[in-house]
Amino acid sequence: METNATDTERPDDAPPHATPKSAQTRQRILDAAAEVLSRKGYAGTRLVDVAAVAGVQAPAIYYYFGSRDELVEEVMWVGAHLVRLHVEEVLAEMDPLSTHMERLMVAVDAHLRFELQLSDYATASIRNAGHVPEQLRVRPAAEEALYSRLWRDLFVAAQQAGEVRADLDINVFRLLLLGAMNWVVEWWNPRTRSLDELVATAQAMVRHGAAAR
Template sequence: MSRKAGGPTSEESSKSARTRERILDAAAHVLSRKGYAGTRLGDIADQAQLQAPAIYYYFGSREDLIEEVMWTGARRVREHVSETLDALPADTDPMDRICAAIEAHLHIELELSDFATAVIRNSGQIPEHLRTRQLAEEGEYGKLWRTLFRDLDNAGDLRPGLDPRVAHLLVLGAINWAAEWWNPKRDTFDAVVRNAQSLVRHGLSARSQLIEPDEQTGSRPPRKRTRRTP
């Protein structure tokens, strides 16, 4: 069957998709570093190695582009943490699942994705009308964390007197804030993860008097490193 006259070829469609993704990657990079107010289309175009007017072929406005970045960032965080948890053995202890989620969240926030950093750093700056899809994703992500803490409580492993909902919000807020202060030249990623997990494990657990051997020595099994990609 011949291609409809005037329609794009598969090669053209593929090239267009790659260009659109390059613009999104560039926007995430700029937004994660300069914030919502400081993000300019000219900076995004420079990062994507395009002329600024070319962006309007793919996105109707600066706001449309930023909205897409924020939604993509929220989705990628949720998917990354969900996939990490799904890969754990079915009988994994609830506290170990929380600690795995903490590492996965910090990994994508600090090392893997400009999109994740952008959404975490800019959520409080973006106008409400641009956050509809992002908030829906964050709602699903919140359910994931509520389930983790509810399971910990149901297992009798949450310290008496703690509210699972308040506890999960405090933990999530703390690990999100790492995007603002972490400097890899000063603190290693492994040190951030080890401290976060230790604080959570011993601050939340009803069995907090138990100390793992690797925490006594301050050592941690080596983790496969992954290069940061947008």
């Protein structure tokens, strides 16, 4: 019994998957859950709806996930994970000579675009962070902590380099900024406002709001 197999994070309790290509159904279900969750929220997400979006019958979900909560938890984790990966990746591609403020601007841009355009997972994760029962928050919370650290590092570096006012409370400022960006999912309408404009304004909020001088 090779319980500690190498290709999976979840040891043994996990149902089958990973073997045949039809386990892409698992992905369809996960995607569907992300979409429904991002729209309806934890309260309004019914397995029947998820199944319908995934083109499957509700009980089929149990072939891949132990329970509704397990499915939700995974969506939340993936959401937090993807955002962090995306922002990290974009930052890694930057010119190493960029200023810290430039890095902040790029991070703001990446966060907003990913959240609004690329990922139902991110939206689901953001909107339901404070609404799912405690037990479901553990794994996702760990991911969010990593993401939080990423931003903290950006701000600390910028402040130490003198690019951010020394008297600014960067911890509170960072949390306010992330809140402003997260809340965007509650009001942004692609048909009403251009994403570019949104990004530019958010960047201005940081540049002028935090910059030294």
